[in-house]
Amino acid sequence: MSTSTGQSAGARANIQKLITSGFRFEHSRHLMLTLREPVQAKQFLAALAQDGWLVPAHEDWSGPGGPERLAQRFADGRCPLSLGITFSGLLGLGLDARKLDLLRAKAPAFVQGAHGRAQTCLGDTGDSQPALWEASFQPAKADLLLVLHASSAAQLEQAQQQLANLRGSTGWHGHWAAHDGAHLGTDPQQRRLHFNLLDGLSQPVILPEPPGSAERPDNSRNTHRLGEFVLGYQDNAGVNPWRLAAERPAASGLPIAQQSAELAAFFKDSSFAAFRKIAQDESAFGEFVQRQAQAIQGRFSLAQAQAFVRAKLVGRWADGQVVQPADALGAQPGAAVAREHFDYSQDQAGLGCPFGAHIRRMNPRDDPVVPFRRRPILRRGMPYGPRFEGSYCAPASTATDLPAPERGLLGLFFCANLEQQFEHLLGQWANDTPMGPDNRGNARDPLIGNNLPDHHTYHIPMGQDSALQLRGLLPFVKTKGTLYAWFPGLSAIAQLAQPAPNQAPAATGP
Numbered sequence: 354m355s356t357s358t359g360q361s362a363g364a365r366a367n368i369q370k371l372i373t374s375g376f377r378f379e380h381s382r383h384l385m386l387t388l389r390e391p392v393q394a395k396q397f398l399a400a401l402a403q404d405g406w407l408v409p410a411h412e413d414w415s416g417p418g419g420p421e422r423l424a425q426r427f428a429d430g431r432c433p434l435s436l437g438i439t440f441s442g443l444l445g446l447g448l449d450a451r452k453l454d455l456l457r458a459k460a461p462a463f464v465q466g467a468h469g470r471a472q473t474c475l476g477d478t479g480d481s482q483p484a485l486w487e488a489s490f491q492p493a494k495a496d497l498l499l500v501l502h503a504s505s506a507a508q509l510e511q512a513q514q515q516l517a518n519l520r521g522s523t524g525w526h527g528h529w530a531a532h533d534g535a536h537l538g539t540d541p542q543q544r545r546l547h548f549n550l551l552d553g554l555s556q557p558v559i560l561p562e563p564p565g566s567a568e569r570p571d572n573s574r575n576t577h578r579l580g581e582f583v584l585g586y587q588d589n590a591g592v593n594p595w596r597l598a599a600e601r602p603a604a605s606g607l608p609i610a611q612q613s614a615e616l617a618a619f620f621k622d623s624s625f626a627a628f629r630k631i632a633q634d635e636s637a638f639g640e641f642v643q644r645q646a647q648a649i650q651g652r653f654s655l656a657q658a659q660a661f662v663r664a665k666l667v668g669r670w671a672d673g674q675v676v677q678p679a680d681a682l683g684a685q686p687g688a689a690v691a692r693e694h695f696d697y698s699q700d701q702a703g704l705g706c707p708f709g710a711h712i713r714r715m716n717p718r719d720d721p722v723v724p725f726r727r728r729p730i731l732r733r734g735m736p737y738g739p740r741f742e743g744s745y746c747a748p749a750s751t752a753t754d755l756p757a758p759e760r761g762l763l764g765l766f767f768c769a770n771l772e773q774q775f776e777h778l779l780g781q782w783a784n785d786t787p788m789g790p791d792n793r794g795n796a797r798d799p800l801i802g803n804n805l806p807d808h809h810t811y812h813i814p815m816g817q818d819s820a821l822q823l824r825g826l827l828p829f830v831k832t833k834g835t836l837y838a839w840f841p842g843l844s845a846i847a848q849l850a851q852p853a854p855n856q857a858p859a860a861t862g863p
């Protein structure tokens with residue numbers, strides 16, 4: 354999961370580290386808080402900033418003095434913390450009208466919130482419909498999202514206690530809901546999601562700023578401009594939608610240019626995030642794979658057939674290699690190919706990685722079948738719930754009468770434009786017919802799509818005009834909730850923490 358560090362020193366001091374490079378810790382906790390009292394709520398934000406909870410992108414715990422700084426953090430009970438705020442949170446804090454209006458104009462999905470858009474824009478129908486989401490994802494519940502990272506659950510616990518006692522915390526105390534994630538493995542090369550899938554293999558690489566003529570965005574290398582993820586910079590098309598040059602009418606008496614500069618500075622270095630809790634049904638997925646494998650097994654072993662089916666659904670073999678046209682049922686994957694920088698130019702008929710496979714849908718790279726812009730997204734998430742103890746070869750035989758514990762993914766996705774990136778990925782690319790030539794089946798994404806039983810066919814091209822058609826896909830995941838949050842730059846957090854001009858100072862103490 355490499356991400357370039359080619360941003361300016363100013364940007365790297367202001368952008369939250371989670372966005373551009375993420376953290377490599379085993380545990381995470383996502384706290385969703387409701388705003389109760391704005392004066393104290395601002396005091397809490399000020400305490401987070403002043404006491405060093407927030408982590409700028411330039412923090413490097415592997416560099417000189419880094420391990421000591423990190424150890425001190427944990428000794429003080431301060432985990433690395435990242436902060437996102439919802440539109441209702443900004444309203445509650447009394448953000449000024451010009452900034453709210455700008456968000457209404459430029460970020461309508463963020464303003465409306467995921468709950469109101471999920472059925473139409475995210476494919477969340479049936480068991481995933483927002484009315485069934487967990488309480489903390491229901492409207493008017495979450496105003497602030499705090500993401501903590503740590504090496505152990507005990508460190509998270511200690512940090513949460515510190516936060517609960519921090520100055521102004523009662524401004525947010527109405528409702529603290531925690532969602533805990535943990536990587537299923539300690540080796541960074543072996544971090545697996547549920548469904549026993551290797552993760553963290555590919556991640557967009559951010560090109561250095563300012564844009565130079567030498568390095569251009571390159572979909573096959575998965576390189577993109579900072580503006581695809583962070584506001585205030587050029588995107589891949591060379592446009593900076595948050596430059597805001599003299600875009601606003603003069604309302605405050607300030608010269609237009611000065612107003613625009615102030616607005617642009619406030620939003621610069623921030624990003625939008627979608628926090629999505631997704632439950633995964635291991636048994637249903639395992640049984641589907643087993644049934645399909647039995648049907649195509651022929652002279653091969655069941656394990657070989659299962660590995661083949663799984664690879665064709667995800668687009669990668671169990672070891673993370675992208676499925677190649679020469680990879681056949683029963684054969685070991687061929688010569689090692691790049692797991693991170695690759696494209697589908699050698700696989701234009703989908704003979705290796707089908708057009709419907711999860712990774713080809715979510716990032717088609719240079720695939721000519723995609724007529725419009727690429728829609729890169731930074732993935733910062735972790736699995737939740739216990740590791741699946743059943744056998745991936747025969748989940749049915751391990752079934753008991755006990756209800757399966759819930760497990761899934763706490764997905765956290767960053768982008769500069771929720772409508773054009775996150776929502777398009779889910780609403781169109783995951784929950785519609787795959788892009789590609791006509792012979793591509795009608796299935797939705799086999800991992801995360803809301804497939805209807807007995808309705809969708811997953812198409813696996815096999816060459817010489819033959820294809821495998823897999824039927825019986827189910828929705829193997831269920832959305833438990835989605836929250837849209839804005840992750841401000843550190844300077845904007847400091848501004849948000851300032852008392853409003855006519856606000857009485859808060860009483861001291863939490």
Ligand code: HEM
Pocket residue numbers: 546547548550551552553554555556629631633667669711712713715716730732761762764766775778779800801830
């Ligand atoms: C339980 C849900 C999910 C599972 C099990 C899952 C699984 C995976 C796996 C195994 C990979 C390959 C590992 C890698 O390339 O690093 C992957 C890649 C990816 N997934 Fe998911 N995913 C899930 C949800 C989502 C969602 C909701 C989105 C979009 C909003 C998404 C977008 C992506 C993207 C963009 C890639 C990278 C593809 C590439 O660059 O080649 N995934 N996912």
